[in-house]
Amino acid sequence: MRGIAQGLIKAQNDKGLMATIIFVGRSNVGKSTLIYKLTGKRVRRGKRPGVTRKIIELEWRGHRVIDMPGFGFMAGLPKEVQERIKDEIVHFIEDNADKIDLAILVVDGKAAPEIIERWEKRGEIPIDVEFYQFLTELNIPTIVAVNKLDKIKNVQRTIHFLAEKFGVPYEKIEEVFIPLSAKFGDNIDVLRKRIDDILRASQERRG
Ligand SMILES: Nc1nc2c(ncn2[C@@H]2O[C@H](COP(=O)(O)OP(=O)(O)OP(=O)(O)O)[C@@H](O)[C@H]2O)c(=O)[nH]1
Numbered sequence: 001m002r003g004i005a006q007g008l009i010k011a012q013n014d015k016g017l018m019a020t021i022i023f024v025g026r027s028n029v030g031k032s033t034l035i036y037k038l039t040g041k042r043v044r045r046g047k048r049p050g051v052t053r054k055i056i057e058l059e060w061r062g063h064r065v066i067d068m069p070g071f072g073f074m075a076g077l078p079k080e081v082q083e084r085i086k087d088e089i090v091h092f093i094e095d096n097a098d099k100i101d102l103a104i105l106v107v108d109g110k111a112a113p114e115i116i117e118r119w120e121k122r123g124e125i126p127i128d129v130e131f132y133q134f135l136t137e138l139n140i141p142t143i144v145a146v147n148k149l150d151k152i153k154n155v156q157r158t159i160h161f162l163a164e165k166f167g168v169p170y171e172k173i174e175e176v177f178i179p180l181s182a183k184f185g186d187n188i189d190v191l192r193k194r195i196d197d198i199l200r201a202s203q204e205r206r207g
Pocket of ligand 1 (some may be wrong): 026027028029030032034039069071132133147148149150151153180181182183184
């Protein structure tokens with residue numbers, strides 16, 4: 001997969017595409033649904049967790065959009081396969097960090113706080129937290145799409161909880177987190193605008 005993935009990004013330059021956006025997130029958080037809502041293009045999606053197991057890429061408004069496989073628990077998948085998928089994602093991002101203009105980390109706003117607390121109680125670093133910090137350490141601009149807004153009881157509290165766990169300072173919360181609903185379309189326009197702003201800044205930096 002690593003070789004194929006590198007080939008994908010190399011081909012970006014050959015095809016004259018402007019920017020690369022990656023979507024990452026645990027399995028079943030709604031990445032594929034969000035990509036569809038945003039781009040109008042279908043990548044595989046389904047009710048069963050772990051549907052997207054390989055890297056899927058598409059073109060959107062002259063950009064390359066990459067849907068990464070879901071990481072974390074997937075029903076029916078042995079732990080070592082889950083670990084391998086996670087390693088592949090990490091390697092892909094490390095190898096291509098300088099070509100990735102934007103990462104959209106999708107979390108399930110209803111489920112994430114509970115999952116994070118469970119991991120912390122076990123003495124482990126929650127996988128979403130680990131990925132957010134990994135992306136920012138690589139200097140990849142990252143938006144956290146807090147999905148399934150329709151199911152979140154207290155949005156403000158959820159966002160502040162996530163910001164604290166991810167280590168995002170108070171004044172940056174609005175810049176980083178966007179509560180939205182991929183299924184019902186809420187705040188997709190906000191996400192689209194934020195993407196435009198980040199990509200514009202990134203193009204200017206690259207000249
Ligand atoms: N209530 C609600 N459900 C959503 C929302 N977005 C996605 N879903 C549902 O969440 C489930 C998983 O969505 P997918 O788009 O397949 O998730 P994914 O992250 O691509 O999943 P993997 O293929 O496992 O990586 C589906 O049943 C979606 O209909 C949302 O905003 N609200």
